[in-house]
Amino acid sequence: NPAVARLLMGIKTDVETGSSLASAFRKYPLHFDALYCNLVAAGEQAGILETLLERLATYKEKILGIKSKIKSALFYPIAIVVVAFIITAVIMIFVIPAFKEVFTSFGADLPAPTLVVMGISNFFVNYWYIIFPAVIGGVWGFFELWKRSVPVQVYMDRLMLKVPIFGDLIKKSTIARWTRTLSIMFAAGVPLVEALDSVGGASGNYVYAVATKEIQRKVSTGTSLTASMQESNVFPNMVVQMVSIGEESGALDAMLGKVADFFEAEVDDAVDALTSLMEPMIMVVLGVLIGGMVIAMYLPIFKIGQAV
Numbered sequence: 493n494p495a496v497a498r499l500l501m502g503i504k505t506d507v508e509t510g511s512s513l514a515s516a517f518r519k520y521p522l523h524f525d526a527l528y529c530n531l532v533a534a535g536e537q538a539g540i541l542e543t544l545l546e547r548l549a550t551y552k553e554k555i556l557g558i559k560s561k562i563k564s565a566l567f568y569p570i571a572i573v574v575v576a577f578i579i580t581a582v583i584m585i586f587v588i589p590a591f592k593e594v595f596t597s598f599g600a601d602l603p604a605p606t607l608v609v610m611g612i613s614n615f616f617v618n619y620w621y622i623i624f625p626a627v628i629g630g631v632w633g634f635f636e637l638w639k640r641s642v643p644v645q646v647y648m649d650r651l652m653l654k655v656p657i658f659g660d661l662i663k664k665s666t667i668a669r670w671t672r673t674l675s676i677m678f679a680a681g682v683p684l685v686e687a688l689d690s691v692g693g694a695s696g697n698y699v700y701a702v703a704t705k706e707i708q709r710k711v712s713t714g715t716s717l718t719a720s721m722q723e724s725n726v727f728p729n730m731v732v733q734m735v736s737i738g739e740e741s742g743a744l745d746a747m748l749g750k751v752a753d754f755f756e757a758e759v760d761d762a763v764d765a766l767t768s769l770m771e772p773m774i775m776v777v778l779g780v781l782i783g784g785m786v787i788a789m790y791l792p793i794f795k796i797g798q799a800v
Contacts, residue, residue, distance in 0.1 A: 499523060512536055527673060527690040534680040544680050551676050555694075558665045558756060561763045565661060568770035572777055577627070579778065583785055585620060588613035591789045603795065605788035649698035661762045662697070667731060668755035670695045670704070675748035685712045700726060717744070 499520060506516035514533035517524040528548065535544030592610055595602060602610070616623065637644050653659045673694040677687035685708055692704030703724040710720040718736040721727050731751055738747030 513541070525690070525693065527677070527694055530682055530686065530690055531677060531680050534677075534682045538681055540680075547676050547680070551672060554672060554752075554756065555669055558668055558759055559696075561759055562662065562665050565763045565766050566658065568767065568774070569658075572770070572774050575774070576777060576781055580781060580785075581616060581620070581624075583782070584613040584616035588785075588789065589617060595792055598792070603788075603791045606791055609785055609788040646698045653697070653699060657766065661759065661766065664755045664758045664762065666695050666697045666700050667727065668752050668759060670700055671731070671748045671755065672752035675745045675752055678748065679745035684717065 502520070503513075503516045506519065507513060512533070514529050514536055517529045517532055531544050531548055532541065535541035588610060592613070595606070595610075638648055639645075652662050655662075670691055674687055674691045677690060678684060688704055688708035688711065692701040692708070695701055695704065703726045707717070707720040707724055710723070711717055716739060718732060718739055721735060722732045734747045734751050735744065738744035741747075
């Protein structure tokens with residue numbers, strides 16, 4: 493990869509001219525965030541750079557694994573919507589008009605459900621060239637806005653935590669990232685206040701980033717991490733209690749690591765359960781959608797049969 497090669501050559505040049513590895517990394521913020529740079533700096537100062545780089549690689553693997561599982565869990569409901577829309581559009585544009593011609597030849601009064609389905613079909617047939625670009629453009633525009641607009645990101649981060657089923661999954665994954673990040677930074681000897689500066693952004697959620705800033709402010713004024721986390725109201729009691737034990741025993745990094753392990757396992761179980769649940773749900777949704785249209789279109793035929 494030419495871009496990666498240029499990046500590595502730039503870092504190599506900086507290190508050869510006397511810069512520390514952390515300083516060289518800081519020149520490329522798009523590739524190395526504050527977490528990377530702070531950990532590398534701590535490793536260089538303590539003489540344990542090799543160990544910290546191994547921990548950093550393990551940390552990134554775990555974080556990427558969580559993100560991948562969350563994406564796979566969110567893929568199923570999106571797939572349901574896309575498949576349902578495509579099937580509905582095909583039926584409305586190609587199948588329903590054929591029924592319409594048959595019913596017109598009968599000249600009979602049609603039931604309300606049939607009229608509704610035929611009305612939707614007429615709309616699809618007459619305006620398909622507007623509907624499809626509008627839907628595709630709307631979805632693309634929404635995700636672009638989500639990606640580029642900070643207010644939209646803030647709103648969506650708050651909303652996603654409240655969505656049934658998925659909100660709990662996202663909360664668990666966020667806590668797993670938060671505790672894993674703080675654990676590895678604290679174990680590396682990074683001061684707690686400085687470590688919290690990187691943890692908020694690594695959490696991947698605005699609500700937790702804001703809460704972390706407030707926790708950092710309180711810790712810097714002498715409040716314990718346990719009390720600060722409890723007052724933030726975004727962490728479960730179990731997490732707060734584990735942190736309290738870690739602070740009292742002097743093994744905060746180990747306790748945070750255990751919390752991260754627990755929530756990572758919770759995310760794994762939740763994703764597996766959600767995946768197995770979504771498969772029958774897809775069948776039910778498609779069955780209701782298609783079955784409803786089929787029944788609506790066959791009602792006039794049943795009515796005519798009874799009349800005969």
